[in-house]
Amino acid sequence: MIKKVENPLSKLVRGLIFSCIGVTLNTGIADQIVLAKSTNFQKCDIFAYVTNTDQQSLNVRSGASTNNKILGQIPINETVQVIGAVRYWVQITNASNGFKGTGWVFVPKLGLTTRGYGTNGVDIYTNTSQKRRKAGRIPANTAVKLLGCRGDWAQVEYQGVKGWLTREDQCGAALTSCS
Numbered sequence: 001m002i003k004k005v006e007n008p009l010s011k012l013v014r015g016l017i018f019s020c021i022g023v024t025l026n027t028g029i030a031d032q033i034v035l036a037k038s039t040n041f042q043k044c045d046i047f048a049y050v051t052n053t054d055q056q057s058l059n060v061r062s063g064a065s066t067n068n069k070i071l072g073q074i075p076i077n078e079t080v081q082v083i084g085a086v087r088y089w090v091q092i093t094n095a096s097n098g099f100k101g102t103g104w105v106f107v108p109k110l111g112l113t114t115r116g117y118g119t120n121g122v123d124i125y126t127n128t129s130q131k132r133r134k135a136g137r138i139p140a141n142t143a144v145k146l147l148g149c150r151g152d153w154a155q156v157e158y159q160g161v162k163g164w165l166t167r168e169d170q171c172g173a174a175l176t177s178c179s
Contacts, residue, residue, distance in 0.1 A: 144156040
């Protein structure tokens with residue numbers, strides 16, 4: 001019987017490969033790669049503010065799930081930049097206070113306020129185009145629930161009516177009028 005002796009270099013390479021795989025899985029990088037390749041991932045460029053009334057602050061996670069590690073927290077009413085969305089989660093960065101960096105938050109914990117000061121309000125649309133049918137009208141300076149985003153459009157809900165709000169009609173700051 002011949003016993004095969006493994007080369008120490010191949011042991012080292014195999015160990016490094018398994019270590020890299022373990023680090024990738026445990027740090028949430030694998031989740032980010034899967035989300036980026038997902039057809040449901042939407043790039044966004046909007047601002048919103050934390051409306052989480054359940055607690056004093058909002059948890060920021062390493063991925064789009066409550067199973068992901070908590071990276072930090074953002075206090076209520078603080079503004080965040082939303083840069084991506086997957087289902088009920090949005091990827092945020094540039095929090096005005098609290099968490100610094102990029103992470104994921106549960107979208108129902110964020111909101112916007114409408115602009116339209118000095119007008120009869122703002123229109124929301126059935127799709128991300130002003131050429132589409134209007135879904136309704138929201139009074140100026142009114143808080144709305146954020147549902148998602150696509151590009152610089154915010155999907156919102158107000159009094160049971162859902163639609164898309166243009167960038168010009170969004171205010172992502174809770175404590176100012178954005179005028």
